[in-house]
Amino acid sequence: NAGVMQNPRHLVRRRGQEARLRCSPMKGHSHVYWYRQLPEEGLKFMVYLQKENIIDESGMPKERFSAEFPKEGPSILRIQQVVRGDSAAYFCASSPGQSAYNEQFFGPGTRLTVL
């Protein structure tokens, strides 16, 4: 049973370009979470999705950021018109259900560098 997969592992973009980060949850997991870790800071919650639904996006910046988790395929975190401040590690986690006692399993992260 493969763990949570994220790709790419490293992504370099110039200011103004778009960044697309992909996350494939563990087999059997229908809940996906995205977190951002700025350099020298802790992880911060961004968004929580189930298949085809955004459950909680209270941590997402209001502009330029969007997330989806379609019926088929990976979850996508999309950042439009990237700026230098978007440089960070973006982690995806998945869990099998909504129970507060479910463990969240983290992927290896995508490190985004904006030049």
Place this chain on the structure above:
Amino acid sequence: KNQVEQSPQSLIILEGKNCTLQCNYTVSPFSNLRWYKQDTGRGPVSLTIMTFSENTKSNGRYTATLDADTKQSSLHITASQLSDSASYICVALEGAAGNKLTFGGGTRVLVKP
């Protein structure tokens, strides 16, 4: 505002020694508290999950404690090994049905031979 604070920020210990990391949280409503280990360049890996009714939980050489009254937790590492060098992150889960995690800033542990 929900917060999780950890101390110390960093720690150097000799191989074979024990150490204890501290965590204070202000999360409401509180559901459970987790400790994660994050190796450099990798995603966090869960060590323990404790509900408010649990006082202690062990996972090998890692033992976590929780005092829900004082909103404090600790992670004790026994007989440290070089592979224990990592960041240890205290995480609190909000609410009974929600899944939003609030992360502490982590304690960086370096184990020297």
